[in-house]
Amino acid sequence: MAESSPPVLVVEGVVKEYGDVARTRALAGVDLIVGRGELTALVGPSGSGKSTLLNIIGLLDRPTRGHVALGGTETTELGERELTDVRARMLGFVFQFHHLLPAFTALENVMIPGWGHEGWPSAKLRSDAKEILSAVGLADRMNFRSTNLSGGQQQRVAIARALVRRPPLVLADEPTGNLDTASSAEVLELMRRFNRELGTTFLIVTHDTRIAESCGRIVELVDGRVTSDRRP
Amino acid sequence: MPFEWFLALRYLRDAKGQTALILGGVGVGVSVIVFLSALIGGLQSSLIDKTLGTQPHVTIHVPREVARPLVEPTRAVAIARQTEETSQRLRSIDQWPSVMDAVERIPGVVAASPSIVGAGFAVRSGAKSPIVVRGVDPERVLAIIDLRARLTAGHFDLDGASVVVGAKLAADLGATVGDKLRISSSEGVDDVVTIGGVFRLGNEVVDGTWLVTSLRHAQSLYGLPGGVTTIELKVADVFAAERIANEVQSRTGIPADSWMKINAELLAGLSAQSSSKSMIQFFVILAVALGIASVLIVSVVQKSREIGILRAVGTPRGRILRVFLIQGGLLGSGGSVIGCAFGAVLAKLFESIARDPSGAPKFPVQIDLSLLVFASLLATGVGILAAAIPARRAAALDPATAIRNG
Numbered sequence: 009m010a011e012s013s014p015p016v017l018v019v020e021g022v023v024k025e026y027g028d029v030a031r032t033r034a035l036a037g038v039d040l041i042v043g044r045g046e047l048t049a050l051v052g053p054s055g056s057g058k059s060t061l062l063n064i065i066g067l068l069d070r071p072t073r074g075h076v077a078l079g080g081t082e083t084t085e086l087g088e089r090e091l092t093d094v095r096a097r098m099l100g101f102v103f104q105f106h107h108l109l110p111a112f113t114a115l116e117n118v119m120i121p122g123w124g125h126e127g128w129p130s131a132k133l134r135s136d137a138k139e140i141l142s143a144v145g146l147a148d149r150m151n152f153r154s155t156n157l158s159g160g161q162q163q164r165v166a167i168a169r170a171l172v173r174r175p176p177l178v179l180a181d182e183p184t185g186n187l188d189t190a191s192s193a194e195v196l197e198l199m200r201r202f203n204r205e206l207g208t209t210f211l212i213v214t215h216d217t218r219i220a221e222s223c224g225r226i227v228e229l230v231d232g233r234v235t236s237d238r239r240p
Numbered sequence: 241m242p243f244e245w246f247l248a249l250r251y252l253r254d255a256k257g258q259t260a261l262i263l264g265g266v267g268v269g270v271s272v273i274v275f276l277s278a279l280i281g282g283l284q285s286s287l288i289d290k291t292l293g294t295q296p297h298v299t300i301h302v303p304r305e306v307a308r309p310l311v312e313p314t315r316a317v318a319i320a321r322q323t324e325e326t327s328q329r330l331r332s333i334d335q336w337p338s339v340m341d342a343v344e345r346i347p348g349v350v351a352a353s354p355s356i357v358g359a360g361f362a363v364r365s366g367a368k369s370p371i372v373v374r375g376v377d378p379e380r381v382l383a384i385i386d387l388r389a390r391l392t393a394g395h396f397d398l399d400g401a402s403v404v405v406g407a408k409l410a411a412d413l414g415a416t417v418g419d420k421l422r423i424s425s426s427e428g429v430d431d432v433v434t435i436g437g438v439f440r441l442g443n444e445v446v447d448g449t450w451l452v453t454s455l456r457h458a459q460s461l462y463g464l465p466g467g468v469t470t471i472e473l474k475v476a477d478v479f480a481a482e483r484i485a486n487e488v489q490s491r492t493g494i495p496a497d498s499w500m501k502i503n504a505e506l507l508a509g510l511s512a513q514s515s516s517k518s519m520i521q522f523f524v525i526l527a528v529a530l531g532i533a534s535v536l537i538v539s540v541v542q543k544s545r546e547i548g549i550l551r552a553v554g555t556p557r558g559r560i561l562r563v564f565l566i567q568g569g570l571l572g573s574g575g576s577v578i579g580c581a582f583g584a585v586l587a588k589l590f591e592s593i594a595r596d597p598s599g600a601p602k603f604p605v606q607i608d609l610s611l612l613v614f615a616s617l618l619a620t621g622v623g624i625l626a627a628a629i630p631a632r633r634a635a636a637l638d639p640a641t642a643i644r645n646g
Binding site: 069088089092093095096097101107109110112120121124126127128129169 | 241242243244246247250251253254545546549550551552553554555556557559638639640643
């Protein structure tokens with residue numbers, strides 16, 4: 009299925025440099041194509057440029073050179089407002105430290121992507137949020153403040169938040185990096201399940217080889233370049 | 241509920257202590273503004289009421305007589321001359337009924353009353369007092385100065401030889417209602433009048449000199465049959481009196497003085513009071529603005545990671561901006577409600593405690609709805625303005641940096 013569908017992500021010749029005089033090159037020409045429904049692990053040593061690449065793909069940073077297209081939309085020349093719209097429509101984010109809003113309940117946190125973007129919480133958004141929270145096993149925790157949930161539960165809420173608007177691509181930055189083994193397994197299983205059942209594409213940055221090996225594809229980044237791209 | 245309102249309220253609710261402190265700070269600031277404004281406004285109103293209780297808002301009077309030189313210098317001939325001031329006779333305003341008709345049509349004029357004002361003496365049983373004789377139209381004069389409401393004895397009766405006099409004048413002459421007085425006008429006409437009523441306007445000079453009689457009686461006392469020496473006006477807005485006086489003068493060519501010109505020193509005092517009030521208000525508002533801004537700047541720093549997350553998941557910059565502007569507005573308006581209530585209670589308490597022996601408040605306060613609305617709008621506006629800097633800062637946060645470093 010993944011091969012036959014048009015790619016959800018195309019990264020072409022992306023270079024990222026920092027500094028004006030003594031320029032530091034974080035990415036040295038990355039090419040990457042991710043098809044719909046793929047579960048891809050992005051691995052590499054610290055400082056290899058994984059997070060920089062993830063930020064560029066997530067439209068949170070701009071490349072110095074090169075192009076990024078999401079779902080066929082070329083993003084490099086887009087303005088701030090258009091980038092926000094594309095982010096809201098095309099992307100879901102899961103962070104290492106879940107980054108839920110402590111002032112909000114689990115349900116409200118899950119509603120944030122739609123509510124924050126549209127301005128008003130629609131009935132559909134509310135029912136979608138409840139449905140996805142039930143799907144991650146938190147039907148009885150919807151009205152709990154995020155601070156009253158365990159680390160694993162918080163990360164499940166973060167996954168629900170990333171998926172509530174059914175984005176074609178979810179970017180996960182070390183999603184299990186801060187969890188114990190059991191919670192890590194739960195979170196990984198959730199992502200695999202949504203990949204399988206909803207066809208959501210996941211690009212997961214991880215140091216955890218077990219997680220990487222359980223993905224359908226492993227892309228390795230070293231010194232800002234893709235050094236290997238394999239399917240275990 | 242719109243997202244920005246929900247988030248703003250949630251942020252304020254979650255930082256309960258911080259919110260309570262800044263609400264208290266804004267409340268204290270607004271209460272100072274309300275208390276000061278009520279006190280100074282009350283004092284000013286009381287002073288103006290007392291001043292205008294004894295005088296018209298605009299007085300139209302006979303032009304001064306000016307001596308004209310017999311010869312004027314020319315280019316060829318220089319003349320050394322000395323022109324002496326002419327003594328001022330009591331004269332009538334020329335064509336005064338048409339003048340009165342014209343000024344009554346000026347927008348803002350609510351009443352006009354013709355009168356004769358002249359000097360004289362009152363004598364009774366060997367006591368002699370200088371007096372100011374005021375000949376008035378009994379119906380019209382009450383719209384200018386409500387003497388009837390200020391009577392302490394007798395009636396406002398100006399028929400025939402009946403007059404009303406100031407309370408101090410009556411006391412100085414040892415007279416009361418029903419007693420007769422002999423009066424002499426500055427034109428040398430003598431007459432005997434009966435005191436029909438005694439008034440007290442609260443101004444010692446007025447209460448000690450005024451003798452009010454009918455216009456016709458005064459015309460005979462001063463040899464001005466059918467004439468009047470002044471036309472007195474009441475205007476809707478007392479602070480428009482100077483403008484209306486100028487308009488009267490330009491329409492009729494006859495000099496007109498406003499109470500503002502006559503009481504220039506009082507007005508200068510009131511103006512100085514208002515300036516002091518404005519300065520205090522400015523610094524209080526500045527303190528309120530700095531308080532709100534500093535709390536929100538801290539809030540932006542504390543919540544920068546959350547803001548980064550919100551931006552990352554698709555919340556536009558404008559919405560983040562509004563979250564903080566709303567918080568500023570809510571702190572300002574919430575504080576203003578507390579401040580208005582506290583300031584009003586404080587002002588009323590102060591008024592009820594400080595009383596003179598007659599029981600009247602020494603410091604009358606003036607709390608009207610417009611003051612409370614003004615204070616509330618000011619605090620809310622300042623809250624929103626004070627939030628502008630932190631709000632812009634929040635909206636400008638780079639999401640990736642905020643998430644990484646927040």
